[in-house]
Structure formats: structure tokens, C-alpha cells
């Protein structure tokens with residue numbers, strides 16, 4: 452009998468470790484996702500080959516901001532208009548983002564990291580592991596010191612939680628150390644980084660985190676995590692002796 456060559460789609464596609472690390476950046480509106488991407492590009496564009504994909508509902512505003520910031524060749528920054536809640540593009544139907552990631556990786560091959568920014572959404576919009584290898588969830592101090600302990604899948608299970616704009620903390624009456632401690636507890640010890648674009652040490656810690664995840668990705672040691680369904684989260688309740696209670700869905 453003649454031998455037939457059979458190549459499954461899994462065999463045909465490059466192993467994840469042989470393509471760029473796809474890093475998702477999610478978080479509520481205005482917490483500083485685009486600015487964080489700009490900081491990563493400034494810190495790493497000389498040593499790594501980077502690409503960026505932005506998701507906005509009806510505009511290409513985030514891509515225009517990053518292009519005008521001059522942090523990367525404008526061609527390496529590609530916008531997607533999701534036309535619906537960003538949740539659809541980053542979690543429920545990743546087709547547009549996957550195609551954009553494959554396109555940019557092919558056009559600028561080889562790339563080291565593709566940063567994918569979600570449109571700002573509430574606490575539930577977290578990336579699917581079908582799209583990204585790792586994800587950062589961004590909160591900011593101006594959203595209130597108690598947001599971190601409210602939980603949700605991004606806060607609970609993203610690879611890194613960033614508490615951003617710490618330079619504003621004194622002006623909005625937030626205790627950064629307490630917010631980081633609450634976040635660390637909500638995340639059962641997973642990584643939390645207090646960040647401000649004005650604090651070089653914190654940007655350098657972010658840079659180091661990206662390099663560490665990239666090294667693990669290349670070594671085939673990084674396993675994408677699914678933030679999955681709702682993590683245990685806090686409900687405020689005035690009648691409760693603790694002011695509320697932690698709740699999880701089966």
C-alpha cells in the first residue's frame with residue numbers, strides 16, 4: 452500500500468513557542484492600557500521586535516494615540532474596530548484579532564512580542580487563551596482603592612495585575628500599599644505591580660516581567676491560563692457586618 456503523508460492542522464501550525472509571544476492588555480476604560488503599551492514599547496523596542504494591535508468599539512483612537520506617541524514604526528500598530536463590546540473580540544470570537552496577529556507577525560517576521568490591547572470594558576473583559584499567551588489586567592488608583600478586592604476574572608487570574616497611576620494616589624486618597632495587598636489577597640498571591648509612567652523603577656519592573664514571560668514562552672515553559680468564569684468576588688452589603696461578602700458562582 453502506498454504511504455500517504457498526513458499533516459494535521461496542529462502539525463502544520465508553528466508551535467506557540469516558535470512564534471511571537473502574544474500579550475493581552477485588558478482593563479476598565481481609561482486605566483492606562485495604551486499608556487502602559489507605550490511604556491513597554493519605549494523600554495523594549497531597541498532590544499525586541501514588537502507589534503501592537505488595538506481594539507476599539509467604533510474608532511481607531513488607541514492606535515492613533517500610539518502612532519502619535521512615536522514609540523514604534525506606525526506600520527507596526529494595527530487597529531481593530533470591534534463594532535460591539537470588546538468582550539466579543541477578545542474572548543468570544545477571536546477571529547479578527549487572530550488574523551491581525553498572524554498578519555503582523557508575517558509582515559514583520561520575526562517578531563518577539565505582539566501586544567494586544569482590549570477596548571476598555573468592565574471587570575469581566577478578559578482575553579481568551581485561544582488568542583493570547585499571557586495577559587495583564589490594568590486597574591488605576593483613581594478608580595478607587597477598593598476595586599482590587601472586588602475580584603472578577605481579570606483581577607483574580609490575569610498573569611499580572613497592574614495598579615496604575617500610583618503618582619495620583621495622594622490626590623485621590625488611596626493607600627497604594629493597601630490596594631496592592633488587597634489585590635494580592637484577591638489573587639491568592641499572583642503577581643501585582645504598582646506602576647506609574649513617572650516612576651522609572653516601576654516601568655523597569657514591568658519591562659523585566661515582560662522579558663521573564665517571553666523567556667518562559669520561548670522555552671516552552673509558559674502555559675496560557677484561562678481566566679475562565681467569574682472568580683470569587685466581593686458584593687457590598689450595608690446590612691452585612693463586614694460591609695459585604697465574598698461570593699462565587701458554581
Ligand SMILES: Nc1nc2c(ncn2[C@@H]2O[C@H](COP(=O)(O)OP(=O)(O)OP(=O)(O)O)[C@@H](O)[C@H]2O)c(=O)[nH]1
Pocket residue numbers: 479480481482483484485486487513570571572615616617618619646647648649
Ligand atoms: N497621572 C498619570 N496619568 C496616567 C498614567 N498613565 C496614563 N495616564 C493618563 O490616563 C488617561 C487614560 O490613559 P490611556 O492610556 O488612554 O488609558 P486606556 O486604558 O488606554 O483608555 P481606553 O482605551 O479609553 O480604555 C490619559 O489621560 C493618560 O495620560 C500614569 O501613570 N499617571
